[in-house]
Amino acid sequence: MKYNKIVLFFCISAPACMLMRILQLMFTVEAETGFFNAEYGSIGYYLLAFIAVFCAVTVILCFTGHRNPDxxxxxxxxxxxSSLFLAAATAIQLFSESFSGTVRLWQSVxxxxxxxxxxVFFLIYGISGFAGIKPSPVLAVLPAVYYIMRLICDFTSVSSLALITDxxxxxxxxxxSLLFFISFGKLYNGIDPEYxxxxxxxxxxxxxILCLTQSVPYFIINxxxxxxxxxxxxxxxxxxxATGIFAAVFIFSHFSYSNTVASHSGKVEEKYYI
Incomplete structure (x- = not known):
């Protein structure tokens, strides 16, 4: 499928999912518990299913695309x-959240x-665009490693309350986000360029879609x-x-027509640097 059509569907899906999440929080979720209420719980599940369908269709359409910047x-x-914004957001989350003994010490460390x-990576990545710094591409794997630990710790801490929609x-x-940053790291290290x-x-x-669907309605409802x-x-x-914004900016920059043309013409930065 043509890239423009994929982007069009994405631009429809993202606002639609955020709207469904807002409606879900307003009418089907109990503010005190976070669970679906008895009266409209089934509607809440339907809305959640529609969000999942929009994400799944977006993924399927992306796998039919052919635009491949080198x-x-x-x-x-x-x-x-957006990288500096993500660096700040990651640091704030890291030092402000507490798992209250729900995860082991080695996991927290x-x-x-x-x-x-x-x-540090996001900070260097953002500054490098202004300062001309060229870090090693190996550093591009650091976000994926962080999201592995973030996923493990968060899953451990909320496993008993996993059915809360949030x-x-x-x-x-x-x-x-973990899967995205794995592909992000592979891109900068020249791994599996064909797929x-x-x-x-x-x-x-x-x-x-998912990052914005969770975060934007949360702020609006509050x-x-x-x-x-x-x-x-x-x-x-x-x-x-911040993660959603960074991913969106990077995706649209990477798959832009100008980057595709520059890639195939050879007018690009050295591939061995971030």
Whole structure:
């Protein structure tokens, strides 16, 4: 399928999923518990299923795409700013959240170490667009390592309350973010160039949809209700928002027509640097 049609479907899916999530929170979820209420619970499940369908169709369409830039995009101001924004959000989440003894000490330590490494990476990645720094592409694997630990720790801490809609969406968002950053790291290290571009597009767009579907309605509902709905932390949703923005900016920059033309003409940055 043509890239423009995939983008069109994505642009329809993302707002539709956010709208369904807002309706779900307003009418089918109990603010006190986070679970579906008895009266409209079935509608809540249907809305959740529709969100999953939109994500699944987006992924399927991305795997039918053929636009394959040979090299990562040249950093623009949007990539740099979104990377710095993600660095700040990751650091805030890392130092503000507490698992209250629900995860083991070694898990917390690894989460802090990998989170700090990912924060430094996003900071360097954002600054490099302005300062001309050329870090090693090996560093591009650091975000994926962090999201592995983030997913493990969050799943461990919320497993007993996994049916709360927020927890389901947060874990799904982390899972797709992990897959996106795995493809991100493979892109910068020249691994699997024949097939990785489809995985990058599919996981990136799906991650954007889920990250925004969880975070944007969360902030809207709390603004409308005066901060009543707090079943996930502000820092968690802030980090998901930053992740979604970074993934969107990177995907659209990488698969842009200008980057595709530049890649095939050879007018790109050296592939051995981030």
């Amino acid at each position: 090299h990562p995009p040249k950093k623009n101001i949007f990539i740099c700013i 690894l989460l802090m170490l990998t989170g700090f490494s990912a924060t 927890n389901m969406l947060v874990l799904a968002s982390y899972s797709l 990785n571009f489809r995985k990058l597009m599919a996981t990136g767009m799906a991650a954007v 603004v409308l209700t005066g901060g009543v709905y707090r079943h996930t932390s502000v820092s968690c949703n802030f980090a998901l928002l």
